[in-house]
Amino acid sequence: MTTVAVLVFVVSYVLIATERVPKVKAALTGAAVVVMLGIVGSEDVFYSHDAGIDWDVIFLLLGMMIIVGVLRQTGVFEYAAIWATKRAGGSGLRVIVLLVVITAVASAFLDNVTTVLLIAPVTLLVCERLALTPVPFLMAEVFASNIGGAATLVGDPPNIIIASRAGLSFNDFLMHMAPLVVIVLVAFVLVLPILFRGAFAVDPDRVADVMSLNEREAIRDPRLLTKCGLVLALVFIAFIGHSVIHIAPSIVALLGAGLLILISGVDREDYLGSVEWETLLFFIGLFVLVGALVRTGAIGDLARLAADVTGGHALAATMLILIVSAGLSGIIDNIPYVATMSPVVADLTAAITDPVQTHALWWALAAGADFGGNLTAVGASANVVMLGIAAREGHPISFWEFTRKGAIVTILTIAIAAPYLWLRYFAFR
Template sequence: MHSTSTSLLETLGLHLSSSQVTVLALILFGLTYLMILLEKYVHRTVAALLGACAVMFLGLLSPAQAWGVIDFNTIFLLFGMMNIVNVLSRSGFFDVVAKRAMILTRGEPVRVLWIFSLLTALFSAFLDNVTTVLFMAPVVVTVVTRLGLRPVPYLVAIILASNTGGTATLVGDPPNIIIGSVAGKGFGDFLVNVAPYAVVAVVVGLALTHFLMLRRGDLSTELSSERLRLALSDDATIKTDLPLMLKALGVFAVTLALFMVGHPLGLEAGLIALGTSTFLLLISRLNPAELFEHIEWTTLLFFMGLFVVVGALEHAGVFRQVAQSLTGAVGHDIGLGILLVGLCSALISGFVDNIPFTISMASVLKEMQTQLGPAMEPLWWALSLGACLGGNLTLIGASANIVVSDIAAREGHPISFMRFIQYGTPIALLTTVVGLGLYFLVYQLFGS
């Protein structure tokens, strides 16, 4: 049985032409973007859901069509990885890692910077950067305040490391998750095509962070040796559940292995993450209701709302027109396309959240693929490098930035927009130029 739904515009007797539908879709998209930018007044999840509701109310997409444009591979991947991380957290794994890292620093600010930044980059690559900063930021605040250091520069360093490290893999940064799903790319594809440049960017970015913090006097402590010894000695016992930790680490290892082999077998990353995380819930014997309370539902609903708003643009043919223009500008010069897509993505991602931008741009590249074929494959990796590394340009460039900013404010160490720019902008510019430049050079030398 089929049911028909009438839009608000049709009820009012308004029948729009295709060009008017396109304009209306662009207006709604622009207003949603504006609300996301003004997150001080409207939460970005509310903004995305309002935009999605407007799309359906005005009949740009029916509710069934709106449901169809949501990329559930992305939603399942995020949901599954969040569950695995929650179980790891419940087992005490991250507390153990943080305590070991604290001991390794020996109270030296330089070691604090490098050890916690490298740990953040590593965890961000395999757990996703938003989840990583949620547990790393409070730990860093505790460590640096105990050592008599100013927390803000170290928190900014954590943000920069999380975005740069997250660039390396399919699951590391939300833009990569989106690209992987839209372009049909697997975990191994990102390891080969993006990870080498991301690793170089991590080292280069951290070296520049070190230099900037040294110049501003953020790498020195005035604690006496006795106070330093007391700061490092922490008698608080860490509660750990070793059997649960081993189960969670085992399932996490299996998940990564399946990511590697799943794509050639036709298994999407979202299905793998959902399946393995559900199995972990089964063998962990934990209460799912309690675990689900710690899922970042606002992030998942933000994605779903955005997919609907962007889906309206796709339905109106906007991306087809943009893709034709971009194809005309690039022609068959894919090297020019790498620079154009990569640098524009970095610049735009710095001033608008890189998630909605990537959802939009991925749709454009998918349309370009129908015109240029497999030759345009390098543009996917240029988008990944640009969107992820460009997220460090400003405080609103990426989700991890906003999450750490909220944690810092809650801990009494607010990060101002201008304070972030002092570190983030030069590091974003350098890592983007180095990462994209190396990729462009490799393509020119070995690309077909």
């Protein structure tokens, strides 16, 4: 069954990557095949935490999409677009740097998918105002969201899994991962002009028009904006404090969406119009496909094989975990990968007596899984969401267009993470 599960996954992945058929059709067909063959059953698909659909991700997306749909009616995205453009002086390069930094910082404290959902509408409006192609901006932001999400325990779902397994706190992530993220973010900003060469030229007339606008006039419904601001504040506070209040972010998002629908009076067509139904269905199919690999032990076997190669050597194990995690997380969703790899890392740390080097293995897993999400268009949830938004707005991004840029970003970030781990935990302890 393992061979069959791998074969179905590879065929589905090739169809998604080549875009010979719509990605939703490829993912759902592959999911249907593994279910019909009995590789996974209804218990696995609907109820298994490790091998099933991650309903937390699905309902987090649904709740935040509804909130964004209501927020869109206020004109706040137009306000933010004009504000950002004016602060950047109309320079395309300064605009992208500003949006990238905002995205990375926000992703450290919110789920990176939530950040993408909030920043994408602003980006599309900025690019429309300046007559710029939004594709480079959207890709840069999703790369930044995956980088920024690595900084804290709540920034990316794999970090929560690692923290639970390794007994790490919010402050541990802040002290060990945040410095690495700052270095990586600076390097990423520096390569933006090269990575997206030729994408920042703006029409001076367009710039003059935007600079003459009063952003406050863009707000169409101040009362609704106040209601949205209150609900979003409550949602964000609950996101940050979910480990204290013990309410999952997905439940918080759904409660926030329900409350906003109740108090806003917005028509159903308005708030449901922002829901990316195809994106949600694609996630469901992808989760089932990856679940089949988890269920048959394919991912676990790969992870254990990588661990056995190191022979218990701490530095070798750290580097191998970093590289393997980046590669595999770019191909499959990093959440089931980290869930499967965590016990393997725990076994490796048991054989290492130095506590500093023990932690290095966990930070390698976090950095590899989080940064590796930039490798391909399906490497992280935020990537899939951003591509869905771009396609709906008439700016489709192909799998390979994303992956060509994503591979460069992944290589850059892992190339920085490797010496960081070596210097901090082995060379200068």
